Amino acid sequence: MDQELDATAKALLHKAGESSAFIRLDVDAALDSMVQNCTPTRSMSALLTGGLGHLNAGVRKCTSQHLAVLVEKIGAARLLSGTKDLTDRILPAVCKLAQDSSQETRYHGRKMLLxxxxxxxxxxxxxKYIPDKDLATIRDTVLTLKTKGLGEMHHDTPSARGRHSLSGGGLEHVSSLTRDSQHAHSKDKAQIHSIADKTEYIKQLKALMGSKDFRERIKGISQLVTDCEDNPYLVIGNMFPVFDAFKSRLLESNSKVNLYALEALQKIIKLLNDHLSQVVFILVPAIVDNHLNSKNDAIYMAAIGATEALISNLDSTLLLQPFCTKAQFLSGKAKVVLVDKLAKELYPRKPQLVEQKVLPLLWHLLGTSGNSGTIHGRSGSVRGATNNLCQALHLHMGPALLDCASSQPSNIHQSLNDILKNFSTS
Known part of the structure; x- marks a missing residue:
């Protein structure tokens, strides 16, 4: 089938611009089957060739929707490996889709960009691959995505076909397009869902998690944990909308829901592990911004548990940037906890990455009054955490740490010298 993909995808994408909702749903189902069953890179090439520059917004939306699935499937490491006809095609395409005039196309483009x-x-x-004139815009977009998250996508009004009501607080994952195949493979955890099915799943999950009744919101969180256990591929295929909805439950004012969400998150992290790398920049702020400074002991301990679950189950290189950023701008117990975690548990395999991400935080800590020891909490003081970080970096870098500090203001260099002298004499 790979040899016919270009022609097949082009024909299908052309039909995605049809006004008939029935045709569009069938096109989605066919393209979804192509994405799931054909060679991913060939499918990606076919989608880019057939739909990237199409004048019809519906075709571009359909292209970006299926391309986003492929980007998740292939993974950032391979896509950004510099391979000819891969990196040089996908990166400019994603940047283009992230700036598309269509809101839905732009959403999927930004999802891939994130x-x-x-x-x-x-x-x-x-x-290397993006023109200089576009670099600033793309970097601004990425910064916004990392700080504010992807946000919600406003869907077109769904057709009656495949629509299901929400009843009994449960989520019904079956659309009219996939009911027969789902029945045949109901025990298969790696089951593939159509685009229409995924859209309905997100719609219903958001309805539960966004309910005015806090008990329904808790029920939605429970449902997500169940889905991660029984049907993880459905969740993995919808990471951004799922965790955008979940983030709201972490940040809401009801402490019962906060606590339940934080405890559920620990289970979710263990179930999905590295798949959560896509949404680290959504989860870390939602966990640490309020909950690591919470006066509620149960919420504080649940936030610590979620933080430790991230460290235990995700690649530490992914956590360096968000942890360093938050440690620099937060205060109180949260700052102490994050600096301690960086000092004790977050050393990745690549020394250059540690120096690039952690040293700016260390200069900040040494150069501000926050390390004077005035902030105390369950985890000690900022000064103590800073000392631990200095010691860990010195063990990691040796004399190079002082060499790097020599380019910093004299007070920072002196503070580091004093701390290291105390270590050598103790």
Whole structure:
């Protein structure tokens, strides 16, 4: 089938611009089957060739929708490897879709951009493959995505076909397009769902999690945990909308829901592990911004548990940037906890990455009054955490740490010298 993909995808995408909702749903189902069953890179090439530059907004939306699935499937590491006809095609395409005039196309483009931006080589590849005139805009977009999240996508009004009501608080994952195949494979955890089915799933999950009744919101969280256990591929295929909805439950004012969400998140992290790398920049702020400074002991301990679950189950290189950023701008117990975690548990395999991400935080800590020891909490003081970070970096870098500090203001260099002298004499 791979040999016919270009022609097949082009014909299908052309039909995605039809006004008939029935035709569009059938096109979605066919393209979804192509994405799931054909060679991913060939499918990606076919979608880019057939739909990227199409004048019809519906075709571009359909292209971006299926392309987003492929980007998640192939992964940022391979897509940003610099391979000819791969990186040089997908990165400019994603940047173009992220700036599309269609809101839905733009959503999927930014979803892909956020995923790719989590890779350590993203900026290097951006400079290599994106024209200088577009770099500033793309970087601004990435910064906004990392700080504010992807947000919600406003869907077109769904057709009556495949629509199901929400009843009994449960989620019904079956659309008219996939009912027969789902029945045949109901025990298969790696079951593939059509685009229409995924849209309905997100719609119903958001309805539960956005309910005015806090008990229904808790029920929605429970349902998500169940889905992660029984049907993880459905969740993995919808990471951004799922965790945008979940984030709201972490941040809401009802402490019962907060606590339930934080405890559920620990289970979710263990179930999905590295798949959560796509949404680290959504989860870390939602966990640490309020809950690590909470006066509610149960919420504080649940937030600590969620933080430790991230460290235990995700690649530590993915956590360095969000942890360092939050440790720099937060205060109180949250600052102490994050600095301690960086000092004790977050050393990745690549020394250069540690120096690039952690040293700016260390200079900040040494150069501000926050390390005077005035902030105390369950985890000690900022000064103590800063000392631990200095010691860990010195063990990691040796004399190079002082060499790096020599370019900093004299008070920072002196503070570091004093701390290291105390270590050597103790």
């Amino acid at each position: 995923l790719l931006s989590s890779h350590r080589d993203f900026d290097k590849m951006l400079i």
